[in-house]
Amino acid sequence: MGNRLGEASSPYLRQHKDNPVHWHIWGAEALEEARARNVPILLSIGYAACHWCHVMAHESFEDERVAALMNAHYVNIKVDREERPDIDQIYMSALHAMGEQGGWPLTMVLTPAGEPFWGGTYFPPEPRFGRPSFTQVLSALARAWETDRARIGETVTAMNRALAASAAARPGALPGPQALEDVRGWFLRGIDWRHGGSGSAPKFPNTPIFRFLWQEAFRAGDARAGEAVTLLLNAICQGGIYDHVGGGFARYATDQAWLIPHFEKMLYDNALILDLLALAYAQTSAQLYAARARETVAWLRRDMREEGAFAASEDADSEGVEGRFYVWEAEEISEVLGAQTELFGAHYPLPPHGNWEERIILERKTPLGDAATELALADCREKLLARRSTRIRPGRDDKILADWNALVIAALARASFVFGEPGWLDEAARVFDFLLEKMGGPDGRIAHAYLGGIISAAGLLEDQAAMLRAALALYQATGEAARLAQGLRILRAAEENFSDGAGAFYMAAHDAADVPGPRGRNVTDGPTPSGIGLMAENYAILFHLTGDAAYRARAEAVLASYGGRVEALAASPVLLAALDILQNASCVVVTGGARELARAALVAADPAVVVLQVAADAVLPPDHPAYGKTSAAPAAFVCRGGTCALPVTTPDALMALLRPFPKTGVSHEPA
Structure with a gap:
């Protein structure tokens, strides 16, 4: 008994090592204890930069009374969703099958065999927001386990069917141009043409969608698709979702106009936005995009370096308060800038009472100006950065994730040419080589998570697919045959360990020993591309590089694996973009x-x-x-x-x- 998270390498799990909850790390030991005690499993999934995860931890997991209830009636398991996205994907799919909206913290209750029968997200310590208290939930489910096991069994059976269906491929004919037309039209109907982006608050950059729309502008000659992308980039480059002092984009905005960020910064968001900025700048020569790209890379190099690669994220909270590190008071800015305050305020509004909770979130309200003005404003930002550096920094999740770093590599490789920064290509090559050295296995597989010399999670399809894509980006950029050879070795490992034998791929490898139930497939793009979509893109690129019809056939097999439900392909824009590359590149x-x-x-x-x-x-x-x-x-x-x-x-x-x-x-x- 006791809290075992002190043994974990994950920064998120270690955040909970002093909780009075008897947390386990996910694995056979925890499931065996649940079977031995014949009690359900309370599974809590989150990540280090998650604000509401911190809130629920402070309110419930640090409370002795709540912990006693959890320890008495459950085996409690804590999972870092970034370290184990395969586990998170299974149980998030279960929550969706229950008709609930997903999010983190993810709170699931499982049988001792790991089968889900109830779930939710954040629960408060007392009833509010229309939600029961966490203790009410814990008590009710413990009673149900003791008194209504038959009904729970029925729920488990229904959940198993739903999870099997969600993980299944949907084979059919190879999607055609009409699928691209239909999905582009569907996305464009959801564009917020006033503020940029999709839908209303909260607003995420949804980069895979806008990358697809950018490609569709070329394929279909649709000006609206291109305009949707530049409108988004203009909005997020000027809004509060961007850190105008230190560089880098926050994960999402809580308002429709991109002013108020949820302040955590994720490596994957910044990699994908950097790539989109490079594509848009290559067409438009908009200096705004060049400025934000250079500032974002500067942030990566200054604040996100971890050994030879980049760390996963920076937290939203510091000193227990969301956004404290990033927001300002007008008086402090005036104190720092002195006579430059008026100039700065003409471009970055400084309302006396703030624009968010009596504080100021900086946003740029004017377009980029002449060189002298921009030089003066850069000097102001440097002074503010120096002042901000004296504050207590947000926490940083130091673990190195192969797939997220691979997204950075591919973005740097493209951006190095677009923005005339050859050092960025050198950086991309160094990170790639580091990942191969530290996270590459003897069979060619790439591990998923690494920190301080320890690999803490086995490789997933996304790691193999993103690293292969990075190798192909480096090969195209340099012409070095060794990069192609490295990529083909990763490809062989992916095919040998993740293929489903019918054209698509499983998320976990064939020898994954701690994934409950049958291995799942995931073709849905979230804020990051799905591994299946990336594999289709990789095969398409390899076909064009080599002329080898076998790669065309494999790309078509991946695409046909999901051709049976064309109406569902809107969830897979990366897969559809691969179709265009295959046929029209x-x-x-x-x-x-x-x-x-x-x-x-x-x-x-x-x-x-x-x-x-x-x-x-x-x-x-x-x-x-x-x-x-x-x-x-x-x-x-x-x-x-x-x-x-x-x-x-x-x-x-x-x-x-x-x-x-x-x-x-x-x-x-x-x-």
Whole structure:
């Protein structure tokens, strides 16, 4: 008995190591204790930067009376959803099957076998918000376990059926262009054309959706799709969701106008937004996007470094208060800036009584101005950053996650060319090599979570898929054959350990010993891309790089695995974007060491551009459409649909051969 979380490597679990609750780490020991005691399992899932997780911890898990109730009637298990997204996905799916809205903390009650029969999210210590108190929930469910086991058994049976259905593939025909049209239209109908983004409050960047819309602007020539993306970027780059002093984007805004953030910063959000900023800048040359990209990378390098990679997140809370580290009072800003206060306030409003809970969340209300003004404002921000650095910082989740870091690698590789920052490509390569060294296994698999020399979670499909995508990004950026070889080794490991044998992939490996029930598949994109969608994209890119029809067949098999319910594909924009890449991508084959031509291809704004840099003595495979056409002379061939255009020798001529962007309807700078 007792709290076992002191043994954990996860920063989130260690946050709870002093709770009076007898917490277990997820594993066979906890399930065996539940079976031996014949009591249900109370499963609590959260993450280190989760504000409401902290609230429930302070209100309930630190309370001796609540802990006594939990310890007497349950085996209590605490899970870090970032360390074990496979466990979180199972039980979040169960909560959705119960008709409940998901979120964290996730609170589930399970049989001793790990089968869910009840669930919810945050519960207060006393009844409020229309919710019963946590102690009421605990007592009622303990009584039900003792007196109504048959009814619980019926619920378990229904849940098992629902989970099996949600994890199943949906095989059918290969989706066609109409699926892309339908999903684009569905997304555009949900755009908030006044404030940017989708829907109303709370508002998330939903980057996979907007990345799909950006690609659709090229495929379909739909100006509205491009405008939806620039409207979102303008809003989040100027709003309070962006940290104007220190750089980086918060996870979401609690209001419709992007002013009030939920202050935690997640590595994955900033990676995906950086990639979208690079694509948008490549088309628009909007200096706002360049500024936010450089500031965000500066934040990554300054505040998120962890060994040779990047940490997972920064918390919303400091000193037990949400946002305290980030907000200001007008008097403090005036004290720091002195005579510069008036200039600063003309661009970042400083209402005397604040704009949130009597404090000021900084937002930029003016477009970027002339060089002298921007230099002066940068000086103001540096002074505020210096003052802010004297405050008590929010907690940081130091663990290194392979899939999130891989998203950063791919974003840095693209952004390094778009923004003329070669050091970013060097950074991307160093992080990739670190992950391979520290988290790569002898069979080629990549582990999921690492901290302080310890791997704390086995690799999932998302880790293999994102790292393969990162390897392909580095290969396209450098032309180094070793990067392709590294990617293909990861691919073999993914196919051997995660394939379902029918075209798609399981989230957990075949030898995962602590995943309850049958292995699940997840094709739904959340704030991060699904592993299945990324695998389809990887196969499509490999097909264009190699001309090997086997990769086309594997990409089509992944897509067909979910072609049976076309109406559900709106939840999988990454998968649909892979369909466009497979069928319509422009493969730019660069020969003769023509670096300017390679750079022109690598800064293309169309996500469906694949770049193959061919060494002077290299011979392309016979199945590649550029086979026999390349030579040692500097040139570029654009291949699409199995045929290649005549070689070109200038960047302008090359860009003219790529898919055009709609010329109207896109605003490049905020009003």
